[in-house]
Amino acid sequence: MKITIIRHAKVNYKWKALCSSQEFNKSCNEYDISPIDFSNKYSINTKQPIYISELSRSYDTAKLIFGSNKFIKMNLFNEVPLRAFTDKEIKLPLIIWRIFGRIQWYMNSKKQIETKNQTYKRAKKTVDFLEKKNQDCFIVCHACYMRILLRELKYSGYIGNYSRINIMNLQKFVFIKE
Template sequence: MNIGLVRHFKVNCYTKMFMTSDDFKQWVKQYDNSDIIENKFEIGNIIWHKCFSSDLSRATKTSKSIFTGEIIKTQLLREVPIAPIFNTNIKLPYVFWCISGRIAWFFQHKSQIENKKDTQRRVNEFLDSIKNESNNNILIVCHGLFMNTLQKGLKSRGVSGQNIKRHKNGTLYLYKK
């Protein structure tokens, strides 16, 4: 069984350098609904039987661009939601909001919609749902932080492959069971 992990194509979304907490919330919504910027994609020399995709538009559009068969969309593959760690009208750097939100997720801070344990539960639920696919080569199209957690989940189940810290958009990463 081959498993191909693909992070969605880049998102065409403008980012202001400084934002209030409300600005950041609005930017997250805008990002989730923005179009993608396709890049040249190498599918590899593997016949892919199935494609599982996050149901967020950037992932489904990427899936449709790289896979011609049926695409199985699921909320289980969605990106880890991000929220401001506090409310303020002071404009802070965009990078601050992103980094602090991810640190808050890691430490299970109440400001985040989902914490690290919740994400790990989603990964395990998804991996349990595909355990009967051992005769198929499957593509999985999802998102950056989620892919890191998914990659760890695959390895804990005996799947071998690259250990990537920062997945590039629109790139295939191959794993084998």
Template sequence: MRIGLLRHFKVNCPHKKMMTSKEFREWSEKYEVSKVIKKKVDMYGIEWDICYVSDLPRAITTAKEVYSGNILIDKLLREVDNAPFIHTERIRLPFEIWHICGRLAWYFKSKSQPETINGTKKRINMFLDRIDWSKENILIVFHGFMIYNFQKELRKRGFKGAKLKIVKNGVLYEYIREDQKDMVENENNADLCG
């Protein structure tokens, strides 16, 4: 069984270098509805049986570019919201500080974040528990921080693939698991050869 994880195309949403918490939140809201910059994606010639996609526009646009069948839209695949970790009216901080500290606040279960690390894991596992496991090749198109967390849960379920630290836009990452049936066939073939 193969699962392909694909982060949406890069979003065309420039930001200021320095921002207040309000400006960071406004930028985040604008990012949610901004257009993507399409590019060619190497799908490695795999015939995907099914495609799940986040309900956010940037993921849906990407999925429609790389997959020709019906896509199944699922809200559980939404990106983890990255809210301002503190509220500032006049103090501006670099964009990168807002972004990184928001993720740290999520990790340390700060009340500043709408979702906790446990909430994210629960959402991922709810999705994994309800997808169609009868399909051999499953494509999932969604978001960078979700993919980072998602791949960890896949490994817990016996999948092998890259241990991602940085998830690139428009790049396919494959995770493979030998099913029980395949493992028995491989063992039988080994016995015949040995």
């Protein structure tokens, strides 16, 4: 079975350099509904199933790459949600909000919408779902979740190119299991 995973296209959104907790949460929500950059285009012609997340950038990217194919939208492929690590209304650099939010996620804090353990269980459920379908497929999803999903594929016996560091927009990963 061959699974090809593609990160969504670049999102046209300008993050504030400094923001409060409310502004950060609002920005995360705005980012989730912002349009993608349609200038980077490559196309793939396939009859294989194409799975996408429920976020618009995943659908728009799939449409950009695969044209008028039908897409299977599932919450299994959604990004790991991020919210402010505190509700205090202090202005902090964006990087601080992101890092401390992900640290909370990593530490399984209930302050985040989804914990690390929940994300790992979701990735395992995703691999189980794909193996039950037992057919080559494409997935268009998101960087943070991709890192976990790629790791789960590797642990499940798939072989493929694997990067946990910096996943670029429209980057493609191919995993195969005989």
